[in-house]
Amino acid sequence: MSKGITSRSEDYSQWYNDLVIKADLAEYSAVRGCMVIKPYGYAIWERMQSILDKRFKETGHSNAYFPLFIPKSFFSKEASHVEGFATECAVVTHYRLKNDGTGNIVVDEDAKLEEELIVRPTSETIIWNTYKGWIESYRDLPILVNQWANVVRWEMRTRLFLRTAEFLWQEGHTAHATAEEAIAEAKQMLEVYAEFAEKTLAVPVIRGRKTENERFAGALETFTIEALMQDGKALQAGTSHFLGQNFAKAFDVKFTSKEGKQEYVWATSWGVSTRLMGALIMAHSDDKGLVLPPRLAPIQVVIVPIYKTDEEKANIDAYVEKLSAELKANDISVKYDDRDTQRPGFKFAEWELKGVPLRVAIGARDMQNGTVELARRDTQTKETVSQEGLSTRIVALLQEIQETIYQKALKFRDEHITEVNSYEEFKEVLETKGGFISCHWDGTVETEKRVKEETKATTRCIPLDFQEEEGVCIFTGKPSKGRVLFAKAY
RNA sequence: CGGGGUGUAGCGUAGCCCGGUAUCGCGCCACAUUUGGGAUGUGGAGGUCGUAGGUUCGAAUCCUGCCACCCCGACCA
Numbered sequence A: 001m002s003k004g005i006t007s008r009s010e011d012y013s014q015w016y017n018d019l020v021i022k023a024d025l026a027e028y029s030a031v032r033g034c035m036v037i038k039p040y041g042y043a044i045w046e047r048m049q050s051i052l053d054k055r056f057k058e059t060g061h062s063n064a065y066f067p068l069f070i071p072k073s074f075f076s077k078e079a080s081h082v083e084g085f086a087t088e089c090a091v092v093t094h095y096r097l098k099n100d101g102t103g104n105i106v107v108d109e110d111a112k113l114e115e116e117l118i119v120r121p122t123s124e125t126i127i128w129n130t131y132k133g134w135i136e137s138y139r140d141l142p143i144l145v146n147q148w149a150n151v152v153r154w155e156m157r158t159r160l161f162l163r164t165a166e167f168l169w170q171e172g173h174t175a176h177a178t179a180e181e182a183i184a185e186a187k188q189m190l191e192v193y194a195e196f197a198e199k200t201l202a203v204p205v206i207r208g209r210k211t212e213n214e215r216f217a218g219a220l221e222t223f224t225i226e227a228l229m230q231d232g233k234a235l236q237a238g239t240s241h242f243l244g245q246n247f248a249k250a251f252d253v254k255f256t257s258k259e260g261k262q263e264y265v266w267a268t269s270w271g272v273s274t275r276l277m278g279a280l281i282m283a284h285s286d287d288k289g290l291v292l293p294p295r296l297a298p299i300q301v302v303i304v305p306i307y308k309t310d311e312e313k314a315n316i317d318a319y320v321e322k323l324s325a326e327l328k329a330n331d332i333s334v335k336y337d338d339r340d341t342q343r344p345g346f347k348f349a350e351w352e353l354k355g356v357p358l359r360v361a362i363g364a365r366d367m368q369n370g371t372v373e374l375a376r377r378d379t380q381t382k383e384t385v386s387q388e389g390l391s392t393r394i395v396a397l398l399q400e401i402q403e404t405i406y407q408k409a410l411k412f413r414d415e416h417i418t419e420v421n422s423y424e425e426f427k428e429v430l431e432t433k434g435g436f437i438s439c440h441w442d443g444t445v446e447t448e449k450r451v452k453e454e455t456k457a458t459t460r461c462i463p464l465d466f467q468e469e470e471g472v473c474i475f476t477g478k479p480s481k482g483r484v485l486f487a488k489a490y
Numbered sequence B: 001c002g003g004g005g006u007g008u009a010g011c012g013u014a015g016c017c018c019g020g021u022a023u024c025g026c027g028c029c030a031c032a033u034u035u036g037g038g039a040u041g042u043g044g045a046g047g048u049c050g051u052a053g054g055u056u057c058g059a060a061u062c063c064u065g066c067c068a069c070c071c072c073g074a075c076c077a
Helices: A012-022 A039-058 A078-089 A124-131 A179-200 A246-250 A273-283 A310-329 A344-353 A364-368 A392-414 A423-432 A447-457
Strands: A026-028 A036-037 A069-071 A091-094 A097-101 A105-107 A112-119 A143-152 A165-175 A205-209 A221-228 A232-243 A254-256 A263-266 A267-273 A299-304 A335-336 A356-364 A371-376 A382-386 A418-419 A434-442 A458-463 A483-487
Touching: A012 A026, A012 A273, A036 A039, A036 A165, A036 A418, A039 A143, A039 A179, A039 A382, A078 A246, A097 A364, A112 A418, A124 A165, A124 A246, A165 A179, A179 A205, A179 A221, A179 A232, A221 A273, A221 A392, A221 A458, A221 A483, A232 A246, A232 A273, A246 A267, A267 A273, A299 A310, A299 A344, A310 A335, A310 A356, A310 A364, A344 A356, A356 A364, A356 A392, A364 A371, A371 A392, A382 A458, A392 A418, A392 A458, A423 A434, A423 A447, A447 A458
Parallel strands: A299 A335, A299 A356, A418 A434
Antiparallel strands: A026 A036, A069 A112, A091 A112, A097 A105, A143 A165, A165 A267, A205 A221, A205 A458, A221 A232, A232 A267, A254 A263, A356 A371, A371 A382, A434 A483, A458 A483
16 A cells, blocks of 8 residues: 555556455455455445436436346357457356265256356347347337346456456447437447546546447447546546447347338447446545545545543534534435544544545544534645534535546546657657557557557547547558557556 | 466464474454554464375475466457
């Protein structure tokens, strides 16, 4: 925890791991590559869920649930899709165990499944197989469905929240009568994600589209939001895909149009995952631990009493009861930490580690003076203020903290977008400064692959506010129509 | 799956080369003094040294097999 979060040291990954564990968010489980999300970490995820879910409902979507298992034959119906996921699937081959006679439990070879089941790495195939039965006419469209689920991708190397073998996410799957409508949906949901990242997580993101090489397996267009972490590496924080008619064709999903013609439906899918937890942690945390933006913090205000006698404690209790009620009336979540098993200094450090945005400390001295001590987590500043009008002050302060955290991340992000005009410069910036590199690229997959091999940097996106600009590719010298963003990424 | 490394108390470790039943710190329990930034003192509990076998009078230590985990690669819309 003392390595220095903003330094781009090789210990960053160790630092991150320690933080996740010490702040009580998650830990590795006994199952290889899988993670246990602990109650405090899960509370943050639940905040994300509830805010996102509300937006999904507001934009006309409903929740549903589809099976965990996907028959192998479904999975292989869309060629590029299966190719994209084939190397990281968990496969169920048997449905029974037995005692081998010596007390060992073994797989019963007689219970071999005729068709293997894939544990979903994503649900496009099972969902499109289902949609086939739901869609006959243009009157059945659009279908706007989301599911909250777990998925499994058998990754070789894992990192808490950022890449685990099993993770939690939401995946939206929509069906439309026209390509225009589907594209509009994909863009709309990207904006929902972007706004959530910026307004709630206080993480600025770049909205863009993926190059063909980085596109989702089976998509015609992948929109992405890209965030920047404090070590200078980029993180893909959410994606929204225009799937064209690929899945409709693979699963034969047609509808009768107003004109009485049989047409394939147009699809989108979009998702964000517990990876957002990683983004949140790496975007804001400092050497003292987690920094949570108030809109997301499960506990927004923690109150710590400081006392010597029972009488002093009773006095403070009475005041805190009143203050808590006022704060709760303003929709602020409050924790009164009056454990008598820990001393104040310990509690201060502990809640800072857990990222609680605002701390109120009240001692006997304060009770005499009619004051409290307010301590901000984000700026690590303290001030003594009057108890008069305190709840109003706290409401305003929480908003200010939210804004300050965002502005700090935004400043860092903007300072780490560098325009370069030569490969030498590209490599130099990548090694020393990190962040996004804006440069001309000839648009070919070969060049992307070569750059990745030589520098580990990948194209993150073609920004949506892409400006046409004549130039030459810094890698090959071929003509280019504009700048794209490269970065090393998680 | 390749290359490297590590398994000793809840966590982090010393001991291993050179064999004699295990060190220190954190944490935990009790009591006392403390309480406005991670308290202090005294006492205490907790270990099949990853696992199976071998060598030996004797193995955490030497040898062999196995297992697990970590790091670096490959992989990761």
